[in-house]
Every structure is written in structure tokens, then in C-alpha cells.
Amino acid sequence: MYVPFDQLPASARVWIYQANRPFTEAEIAAVQPALRQFAKEWTSHGRTLAASAEVLHGQFLVIGLDEAVADASGCSIDASVRFVRGLEEGLDIQLLDKARLAFLLDGQVQLLDRLALRAAVAEGRLQPDTPYFNNTVATYADLQQQWPAPARATWLARYFAAAATPPA
Known part of the structure; x- marks a missing residue:
């Protein structure tokens, strides 16, 4: 229905x-x-x-x-x-490939290969407040309220914490 x-x-x-x-x-x-x-x-x-x-x-x-x-x-x-x-x-489109992450940059959806994530954070291309489309949200409410969400509020937070930690 x-x-x-x-x-x-x-x-x-x-x-x-x-x-x-x-x-x-x-x-x-x-x-x-x-x-x-x-x-x-x-x-x-x-x-x-x-x-x-x-x-x-x-x-x-x-x-x-x-x-x-x-x-x-x-x-x-x-x-x-x-x-x-x-x-x-x-x-002729891919919908099942999970190799890329989606961010909202300058009002446009931009894809980033997972392997480039650490470098993008280190270079400052991605910031903690960059909107991230966490495609694992499970409910319509989450979709409405947390999609996209600031990267720091998702599983990506650890990448920003690691980038902020000075080397020993």
C-alpha cells in the first residue's frame, strides 16, 4: 500500500x-x-x-x-x-556501492571515497560541522532530524578527535 x-x-x-x-x-x-x-x-x-x-x-x-x-x-x-x-x-547508476561518503558542501552533495577521509580531515576540507549524510539512520524521524548531521555528531567524530590530537 x-x-x-x-x-x-x-x-x-x-x-x-x-x-x-x-x-x-x-x-x-x-x-x-x-x-x-x-x-x-x-x-x-x-x-x-x-x-x-x-x-x-x-x-x-x-x-x-x-x-x-x-x-x-x-x-x-x-x-x-x-x-x-x-x-x-x-x-546506469550505482545505488548499492558503500565505498563513498556523502557530505553537503556549498549546498551540493559531494562524495568522498572512504579511503580519502583521513586526508580530507587533516587538510581541513572536512570540518566537524560539515553536514554528513549518515545513511545508516533507521527511522523517518532520524531522517528528518539528523540527516544530514554535523560530522562531529556521527561516527566520524573520531576522525576529528584524532586530527586535533598533537603527535607525541
Whole structure:
């Protein structure tokens, strides 16, 4: 059962898939009917799921599920991943690659390879207050309140602490 994304409850579970590049306006318009159809038809062991999907910040596909109605099973989560893979193939975009981190710099989503993180902090390109898209947030409330969040308020805090510690 499709639920408008902005009407998901705060407790709704979310899955965030980060694209390796921004979606074009044409791609977003073309994918909207598929997102709605997926949410409408998504089931778990024959039970209808109250779900939604949306492209946010032009670079993230977010699927939301109201688990108070019915929760996702392993099979239904597998079905959502198959749907995402289909989008990847149809749009020639990567959504399942976890090798890059996303930050909001100068109003734009910018990706950084995980291996370059330490150097970016040391060089000052990333600051403790740089907005970071922590794609592990679990609920719609967290998505609304902590996505993006200042890097210092996420698991990245240790990188800034290490950069601030003078060598012995």
C-alpha cells in the first residue's frame, strides 16, 4: 500500500541508497511512477506493507516502511534490493556501492571515497560541522532530524578527535 513519503510516521523504518552521481530531473520524473508502484505492491509473506519511496537531495533513494502496519521479512527486503538493482540497471547508476561518503558542501552533495577521509580531515576540507549524510539512520524521524548531521555528531567524530590530537 502506497503512503505519501511525507505522511510516514516518525517510527517508520527507512533504507537509504546513495547514488554515485546526482539523478537528472528527467530520471527523477521517470522513476517516480516505478517508486510508487513498488511501494503499492510491496508485500511481506502475503501481507500488504504500508510503504513509500522518494528521491531526496537529488542523490538518494529512500524507501520507508510503516512497521506498525506490517514489518518487512527477509524475503521482502530481498525484493526491495532487487527493485533497487533494477533501477541501477535501468538508469546506469550505482545505488548499492558503500565505498563513498556523502557530505553537503556549498549546498551540493559531494562524495568522498572512504579511503580519502583521513586526508580530507587533516587538510581541513572536512570540518566537524560539515553536514554528513549518515545513511545508516533507521527511522523517518532520524531522517528528518539528523540527516544530514554535523560530522562531529556521527561516527566520524573520531576522525576529528584524532586530527586535533598533537603527535607525541
